[in-house]
Amino acid sequence: MSGNAWELAEWDAVETAxxxxxxxxxPTEVIQAAVxxxxxxxxxxxxxxxxxEQALAAATKTTPSGGLxxxxxxxxxxxxxxxxxxxxxxxxxxxxxxLKSDPTVKAMQATGMISLGKSAxxxxxxxxxxxxxxxxxxxxxxxxxxxxxxxxxxxxxLVAAGxxxxxxxxxxxxxxxxxxxxxxxxxxxxxRRRLDMEGSNLLPVNVAVHGVLTRTVRDTVAFWNAxxxxxxxxxxxxxxxxxxxxxxxxxxxxxxxSPLGSVVHPDAIKAxxxxxxxxxxxxxxxxxxxxxxxRQVGQDFQRLWGFIAYVHLKGSRALVHRRFDAGKLEPGxxxxxxxxxxxxxxxxNAIRRLRGFTRTWATLMERYDVLMCPTLGExxxxxxxxxxxxxxxxxxSRLVSFTPFTATANSAGAPALSLPLGRSADGLPMGVQxxxxxxxxxLLLELAFTIEEARPWQRIAPRERWASLTR
Numbered sequence: 161m162s163g164n165a166w167e168l169a170e171w172d173a174v175e176t177a178x179x180x181x182x183x184x185x186x187p188t189e190v191i192q193a194a195v196x197x198x199x200x201x202x203x204x205x206x207x208x209x210x211x212x213e214q215a216l217a218a219a220t221k222t223t224p225s226g227g228l229x230x231x232x233x234x235x236x237x238x239x240x241x242x243x244x245x246x247x248x249x250x251x252x253x254x255x256x257x258x259l260k261s262d263p264t265v266k267a268m269q270a271t272g273m274i275s276l277g278k279s280a281x282x283x284x285x286x287x288x289x290x291x292x293x294x295x296x297x298x299x300x301x302x303x304x305x306x307x308x309x310x311x312x313x314x315x316x317x318l319v320a321a322g323x324x325x326x327x328x329x330x331x332x333x334x335x336x337x338x339x340x341x342x343x344x345x346x347x348x349x350x351x352r353r354r355l356d357m358e359g360s361n362l363l364p365v366n367v368a369v370h371g372v373l374t375r376t377v378r379d380t381v382a383f384w385n386a387x388x389x390x391x392x393x394x395x396x397x398x399x400x401x402x403x404x405x406x407x408x409x410x411x412x413x414x415x416x417x418s419p420l421g422s423v424v425h426p427d428a429i430k431a432x433x434x435x436x437x438x439x440x441x442x443x444x445x446x447x448x449x450x451x452x453x454x455r456q457v458g459q460d461f462q463r464l465w466g467f468i469a470y471v472h473l474k475g476s477r478a479l480v481h482r483r484f485d486a487g488k489l490e491p492g493x494x495x496x497x498x499x500x501x502x503x504x505x506x507x508x509n510a511i512r513r514l515r516g517f518t519r520t521w522a523t524l525m526e527r528y529d530v531l532m533c534p535t536l537g538e539x540x541x542x543x544x545x546x547x548x549x550x551x552x553x554x555x556x557s558r559l560v561s562f563t564p565f566t567a568t569a570n571s572a573g574a575p576a577l578s579l580p581l582g583r584s585a586d587g588l589p590m591g592v593q594x595x596x597x598x599x600x601x602x603l604l605l606e607l608a609f610t611i612e613e614a615r616p617w618q619r620i621a622p623r624e625r626w627a628s629l630t631r
């Protein structure tokens with residue numbers, strides 16, 4: 161491995177941009193180093209389609225101007241980039257090359273960030289591990305035989321390994337926060353309407369948003385400042401320049417019970433309780449509470465997720481492209497689509513309740529500034545534990561136990577942030593989730609700044625943990 165290339169890996173996005181602006185390093189040097197790291201880390205299975213030549217060509221035309229100009233990144237393979245292959249995580253897409261870029265991708269490109277390619281995702285982002293059956297699994301840099309989570313698992317691996325300082329992700333039920341928890345990263349799911357995923361507004365309930373996975377809180381803030389500057393119209397007040405601490409003592413409710421009634425792993429509970437103790441030390445009013453979300457909310461979300469799988473199963477040729485081969489879809493997508501069919505009679509009531517949950521959440525957040533809980537119900541599982549080619553009942557039960565907490569914020573349209581504050585007994589990262597009222601993304605980041613300062617985390621997985629992998 162190239163030593164010099166990995167020295168640059170220690171810089172977060174803000175430091176990289178600052179050094180570029182001061183001319184301490186050139187854009188070409190930054191991108192070439194990132195390309196070297198990406199090639200070194202190929203065996204992690206996080207990169208689907210590299211675009212290294214295009215990235216190096218873009219670097220030669222880049223004049224560092226602050227912000228995130230010249231910073232290397234990756235785009236999740238659920239988003240389209242003009243002229244680049246898009247698989248959506250499925251063999252059914254074939255060798256489709258996108259004819260245009262999604263609006264969010266255009267906004268990211270306009271910030272001056274330079275993409276090195278497309279990062280791995282499970283089929284249509286429908287599950288919580290990144291192990292697409294048509295390619296190699298995505299491996300966790302902290303423990304290569306364990307999952308990165310999903311669906312932004314490729315992004316999580318690339319940031320945690322130090323290949324890039326930040327990477328694009330999307331979140332429809334936890335898909336930024338889940339890999340952030342598994343890979344020891346900062347992951348913000350923004351409020352609904354801040355940067356919705358293309359087409360999510362056409363769903364019965366708008367649950368999917370774009371975002372980013374980072375190693376530092378300031379990188380998350382810098383991303384939103386850079387992207388919001390490119391958006392012509394803000395549907396919400398911009399996150400803006402986030403203060404380094406909240407301007408008042410926060411009322412924080414902490415719960416560790418699963419909203420779905422599943423058993424929560426002791427390591428997940430411990431991570432949340434330790435974070436609660438830290439917030440108390442920081443002067444906040446922290447109150448242990450029972451789970452404030454009714455089990456019906458999670459069950460209704462499962463029906464919505466089944467509907468999304470059903471749409472892909474029945475309509476992808478029209479929605480994706482005409483040569484899409486539905487016969488190559490994975491068993492998990494097929495089974496989840498069939499699950500929706502079996503629940504269709506009750507789906508209208510489920511959708512009605514989910515739409516009303518936004519108001520329920522707003523009422524709940526009149527009592528608290530922040531709700532805290534484990535990000536996940538379990539530590540990062542071994543590869544294969546959540547594979548989509550096992551019996552549906554097994555896969556579904558395991559998915560429920562692994563991810564009982566994250567979908568609540570998607571149903572509410574609320575911001576939710578995972579911070580890498582815990583470790584399992586085996587030393588694997590475990591996140592703690594903080595959620596707030598709709599539009600209060602900045603409040604979560606203010607709190608995160610103080611937590612990061614008080615209890616900083618290890619930002620990059622040691623290379624020796626995965627360097628022996630063969631491609």
